[in-house]
Amino acid sequence: MALFDLPLDELHEYRSASDEPDDFDAFWSKTLQEAHEHDLDARFEPVDTGLATVRVYDVTFAGFGGHPVKGWLTLPAAAAEPLPLVVEFIGYGGGRGLPHEHLLWASTGRAHFVMDTRGQGSAWGGGGGTADPVGGAPAYPGFMTRGIDAPENYYYRRVFTDAVRAVEAARSHPLTDASRTAVLGASQGGGITIAVAGLVPDVVAAAPDVPFLCDYPRAATLTDRHPYREIGLFLKTHRGRSADALRTLAYFDGVHFAARARTPALFSAALEDQTCPPSTVFAAFNAWAHEDKRIEVYDFNDHEGGGPYQEATKLRWLKSYV
Numbered sequence: 001m002a003l004f005d006l007p008l009d010e011l012h013e014y015r016s017a018s019d020e021p022d023d024f025d026a027f028w029s030k031t032l033q034e035a036h037e038h039d040l041d042a043r044f045e046p047v048d049t050g051l052a053t054v055r056v057y058d059v060t061f062a063g064f065g066g067h068p069v070k071g072w073l074t075l076p077a078a079a080a081e082p083l084p085l086v087v088e089f090i091g092y093g094g095g096r097g098l099p100h101e102h103l104l105w106a107s108t109g110r111a112h113f114v115m116d117t118r119g120q121g122s123a124w125g126g127g128g129g130t131a132d133p134v135g136g137a138p139a140y141p142g143f144m145t146r147g148i149d150a151p152e153n154y155y156y157r158r159v160f161t162d163a164v165r166a167v168e169a170a171r172s173h174p175l176t177d178a179s180r181t182a183v184l185g186a187s188q189g190g191g192i193t194i195a196v197a198g199l200v201p202d203v204v205a206a207a208p209d210v211p212f213l214c215d216y217p218r219a220a221t222l223t224d225r226h227p228y229r230e231i232g233l234f235l236k237t238h239r240g241r242s243a244d245a246l247r248t249l250a251y252f253d254g255v256h257f258a259a260r261a262r263t264p265a266l267f268s269a270a271l272e273d274q275t276c277p278p279s280t281v282f283a284a285f286n287a288w289a290h291e292d293k294r295i296e297v298y299d300f301n302d303h304e305g306g307g308p309y310q311e312a313t314k315l316r317w318l319k320s321y322v
Contacts, residue, residue: 003271005278016215016255016283027151027251028199035161038066042169044073049099053077054106056099061169063162070116070130071166072099074106075175082177083111084322087167089185089192092212092227095121095128108315110322113170118162134158144230151251160195167200180204180322187276188212191254194284198257205321206261207314209268210276210305214254215283217246225274254284264292266317268310270301
């Protein structure tokens with residue numbers, strides 16, 4: 001499919017119709033307060049990877065509910081002083097993979113932390129190792145409708161909390177500079193990046209690429225591609241529950257986190273992207289609260305977006321912040 005969404009000039013003006021819950025801030029304040037009742041217990045175990053230019057640590061920390069969450073911390077081999085920190089989140093279905101899959105950011109002289117996504121890591125890449133021990137109500141296969149019966153039960157409540165704790169864990173290492181922390185990721189990782197930027201006020205830069213988890217009301221009705229299609233297929237069976245589902249999803253909509261983001265941002269969107277339609281990306285970008293923001297647009301690309309070209313853009317852009 002070629003261009004299927006709004007024209008580019010309309011995308012720059014588009015605003016989401018997602019209703020922000022009145023207790024959005026209270027919900028997330030309570031969620032993070034409960035998470036902080038558990039000791040972070042961040043553990044960094046050195047790993048012999050055979051790589052000469054970096055040092056890698058197998059990381060475990062306490063995420064939502066105190067559940068153990070995995071990650072990799074990669075540092076330049078010669079690191080002796082605290083370094084700027086890049087925290088990365090992974091796309092849908094993937095996990096932290098293997099250490100040699102994550103060499104870009106440490107190669108720039110920064111510390112790099114990549115978070116495993118609970119319950120995922122079995123669809124592509126080098127796999128994952130973090131379980132999601134929380135059960136839930138009936139759901140369509142995938143992650144989009146797990147716990148959709150109530151915001152307190154929804155899967156991404158756990159994931160977004162894990163992500164906030166991942167930043168805390170990475171910052172706790174003596175060779176990372178907490179005052180120079182950037183967050184980034186693509187697709188699901190981009191959606192998590194937006195959530196973290198809205199929940200952690202002192203990150204200094206955010207770079208969400210073709211972000212997922214934004215503008216649910218439009219996404220669920222505009223595209224029939226997974227993962228958003230999981231929502232429609234769930235509601236196809238559970239007739240009459242659309243309003244309740246959208247109410248739950250509103251607590252996890254990137255549009256509302258973007259409105260709370262107080263850091264510079266570099267977004268990307270692809271105009272033929274049927275997985276994360278460009279209007280849903282622009283919905284979050286246009287809501288972004290910090291005035292220092294830009295979006296790279298890839299006219300004839302699908303969900304691969306800018307790929308290596310966007311990586312090169314991020315490498316140049318991030319020099320101004322960390």
